[in-house]
Amino acid sequence: MELRLLLTFIVCLAIASASAQTPARVLIYTRTTGFRHDSIPTAVEALQAKASSVNMIFDHTEDPAKFSDETLAGYDVLLFLSTTGEVLDANGKTAFQKYLNFGGNFVAIHSASDTLRNDMFYELELGALFDYHPPLQNATVDVIDDTHPSTSMLPSEWRVMDEMYNFQSDPRDIGATVVLAANESSYIDNGNRTFNQGQPHPLAWFQTHGAGVEGGKTAGRSFYTSLGHLNETWQDELFLSHVLGGIMWTLQSNTTRATNTSALVGNQASQTTSQIIISSSQTLTSPMTAETTSR
Numbered sequence: 001m002e003l004r005l006l007l008t009f010i011v012c013l014a015i016a017s018a019s020a021q022t023p024a025r026v027l028i029y030t031r032t033t034g035f036r037h038d039s040i041p042t043a044v045e046a047l048q049a050k051a052s053s054v055n056m057i058f059d060h061t062e063d064p065a066k067f068s069d070e071t072l073a074g075y076d077v078l079l080f081l082s083t084t085g086e087v088l089d090a091n092g093k094t095a096f097q098k099y100l101n102f103g104g105n106f107v108a109i110h111s112a113s114d115t116l117r118n119d120m121f122y123e124l125e126l127g128a129l130f131d132y133h134p135p136l137q138n139a140t141v142d143v144i145d146d147t148h149p150s151t152s153m154l155p156s157e158w159r160v161m162d163e164m165y166n167f168q169s170d171p172r173d174i175g176a177t178v179v180l181a182a183n184e185s186s187y188i189d190n191g192n193r194t195f196n197q198g199q200p201h202p203l204a205w206f207q208t209h210g211a212g213v214e215g216g217k218t219a220g221r222s223f224y225t226s227l228g229h230l231n232e233t234w235q236d237e238l239f240l241s242h243v244l245g246g247i248m249w250t251l252q253s254n255t256t257r258a259t260n261t262s263a264l265v266g267n268q269a270s271q272t273t274s275q276i277i278i279s280s281s282q283t284l285t286s287p288m289t290a291e292t293t294s295r
């Protein structure tokens with residue numbers, strides 16, 4: 001009788017997990033040592049307000065000490081949101097690199113490309129370093145890949161008020177796929193470009209295998225968008241769906257526990273539950289009644 005109860009419990013866990021109820025865990029990092037965007041609290045609140053609808057948990061920190069092996073290993077994706085400057089010490093960078101080497105995923109937004117400028121692994125994982133931007137103004141953003149989850153809901157010519165970033169290299173050179181490009185005739189940029197960022201002018205891109213991983217290691221996914229300067233931007237549902245689509249896409253990598261029970265990083269809860277499925281599937285053959293949906 002006791003064994004029956006135990007088996008029933010295991011079946012319930014297995015059903016709950018098989019229907020992918022375990023939320024993905026996202027660590028939002030917003031530390032700044034340079035320019036600080038006053039839209040950071042708006043951005044964090046906007047993402048956290050969407051958490052349950054996208055089955056994610058957004059933890060938020062500005063504490064560089066969170067960048068330890070133990071803490072990072074529990075996250076399915078790290079999200080650098082409008083960070084600037086030297087936001088990690090040497091230990092934090094080592095832990096970050098190790099996270100990437102274990103297949104960790106990475107999302108970066110806006111001035112995250114103006115962060116850790118002297119660390120090649122960071123530049124490669126993000127895709128390119130920020131160079132300069134012309135003044136904030138209205139501009140047209142062209143969707144050049146409308147099949148990606150970060151762009152599929154956008155109009156092909158997307159009017160935004162934002163900073164049109166220029167970059168110090170072409171992210172396509174390291175294997176990134178550009179999904180958004182600036183329409184350069186839709187705004188004024190009198191700056192002097194001394195770097196070649198390629199054409200069309202990249203504004204958002206993804207890497208199926210993040211280039212920040214060290215040789216021979218398992219690379220997770222990476223997504224970057226340069227948009228996101230203003231409070232108003234973070235209050236815009238279309239922009240939020242662009243960002244959330246990018247995060248959801250990175251979570252579909254094969255390298256985190258969200259999608260791979262043998263992965264080395266990601267939400268611990270999803271691994272624990274998944275291991276129960278594996279062990280129970282060998283002993284249980286009776287049909288399961290799908291009564292329990294939540295854990």
Ligand SMILES: *[C@@H]1O[C@H](CO)[C@@H](O)[C@H](O)[C@H]1NC(C)=O
Nearest residue numbers: 038039040041042043230231
């Ligand atoms: C943006 O929102 C924050 C609060 O989230 C506020 O402190 C700040 O003043 C706002 N910025 C502007 C330009 O309105």
Ligand SMILES: *[C@@H]1O[C@H](CO)[C@@H](O)[C@H](O)[C@H]1NC(C)=O
Nearest residue numbers: 136137138139159160161162
């Ligand atoms: C951008 O366009 C909107 C509406 O189209 C307008 O209200 C706003 O003043 C414009 N902003 C700038 C900085 O030109």
Ligand SMILES: *[C@@H]1O[C@H](CO)[C@@H](O)[C@H](O)[C@H]1NC(C)=O
Nearest residue numbers: 140142157183184185186187
């Ligand atoms: C780019 O912007 C210009 C000026 O607003 C407009 O005439 C043109 O149609 C746009 N092209 C694309 C591809 O969006």
Ligand SMILES: *[C@@H]1O[C@H](CO)[C@@H](O)[C@H](O)[C@H]1NC(C)=O
Nearest residue numbers: 208209220221252253254255
């Ligand atoms: C993830 O694994 C699936 C199934 O093995 C495979 O079809 C897919 O190409 C893999 N994706 C990546 C990015 O490796």
Ligand SMILES: *[C@@H]1O[C@H](CO)[C@@H](O)[C@H](O)[C@H]1NC(C)=O
Nearest residue numbers: 103218254255260262263264
């Ligand atoms: C799951 O993760 C492990 C460890 O990173 C990796 O070796 C394996 O290829 C992944 N499985 C799939 C189907 O991608």
